[in-house]
Amino acid sequence: DAGVIQSPRHEVTEMGQEVTLRCKPISGHDYLFWYRQTMMRGLELLIYFNNNVPIDDSGMPEDRFSAKMPNASFSTLKIQPSEPRDSAVYFCASRGTSGGAGANVLTFGAGSRLTVL
Amino acid sequence: AQTVTQSQPEMSVQEAETVTLSCTYDTSENNYYLFWYKQPPSRQMILVIRQEAYKQQNATENRFSVNFQKAAKSFSLKISDSQLGDTAMYFCAFMPGTYKYIFGTGTRLKVLA
Numbered sequence: 001d002a003g004v005i006q007s008p009r010h011e012v013t014e015m016g017q018e019v020t021l022r023c024k025p026i027s028g029h030d031y032l033f034w035y036r037q038t039m040m041r042g043l044e045l046l047i048y049f050n051n052n053v054p055i056d057d058s059g060m061p062e063d064r065f066s067a068k069m070p071n072a073s074f075s076t077l078k079i080q081p082s083e084p085r086d087s088a089v090y091f092c093a094s095r096g097t098s099g100g101a102g103a104n105v106l107t108f109g110a111g112s113r114l115t116v117l
Numbered sequence: 118a119q120t121v122t123q124s125q126p127e128m129s130v131q132e133a134e135t136v137t138l139s140c141t142y143d144t145s146e147n148n149y150y151l152f153w154y155k156q157p158p159s160r161q162m163i164l165v166i167r168q169e170a171y172k173q174q175n176a177t178e179n180r181f182s183v184n185f186q187k188a189a190k191s192f193s194l195k196i197s198d199s200q201l202g203d204t205a206m207y208f209c210a211f212m213p214g215t216y217k218y219i220f221g222t223g224t225r226l227k228v229l230a
Binding site: 031033042043045048050055056089091093104105106107108110111113 | 150152154159160161162163164167208210212216217218219220221222223
C-alpha cells in the first residue's frame with residue numbers, strides 16, 4: 001500500500017482565495033482524521049470520519065472550514081475564504097479497526113503546507 | 118479534561134548515549150492506547166512505539182522502549198544507542214475509547230555527533 005496520500009504538498013495562495021486539500025486514506029481503513037499543525041497550537045484535531053460519516057467536527061475553527069468524504073477512498077478539506085492565520089501544515093491520517101500490531105495506530109500522510117499571504 | 122503533557126520542550130544527547138523523554142497524561146478511562154510518534158525535518162509523522170493500557174509489560178521496538186506507569190499516568194520513551202537519525206520532534210499521544218487521539222506539544226530531540 002502507498003500509505004496515506006495527500007495533495008498538494010505545498011500551497012501558496014492569497015487571502016480570500018479558496019483552498020482545497022485532498023486525502024486518500026489507506027485502503028480498508030474506516031477512520032479518517034484531519035489535523036492542523038502550527039508552532040503556536042501544536043497538533044489540533046479538526047474533524048474525523050467513520051465509514052465516510054463525520055463523527056466529530058468540534059475542532060473545525062469556523063464556518064470557513066468544511067470537510068467531506070464522498071467515498072471510502074477520498075476526503076477533502078476546504079477553506080473558503082482563506083486567511084493568513086490559516087497558514088499551517090494540514091495532516092490527514094487514517095486507521096483501521098482490525099486487530100494485530102496495527103490496531104488503533106494512526107497512519108499519517110506527508111502533510112500539506114499551506115501559506116496564505 | 119483529557120490531556121497529554123510533555124514537559125521537556127528540547128533535549129540533546131550524545132550519539133550512542135541513552136535518553137529518556139517524559140510524558141504524562143490525564144484520564145478517567147481504564148482502557149486506552151498510548152503512542153510515541155517521531156516527526157523528522159521531513160515532517161512525516163512516524164509511529165515509534167505503541168502501548169495498550171491493559172498490558173502491564175512495557176513495549177519495546179529495537180532501541181526504543183517505554184516505561185509505562187499506569188497508576189502514575191506516566192509514559193516515558195527511552196532511546197538507547199542514540200543515532201543521528203533519531204534527531205526529530207517526538208510526540209506522545211493518547212487514545213481513549215472515543216477514537217480522538219490527543220497529542221502532547223512535543224519534545225525536540227537533537228542527537229549530537
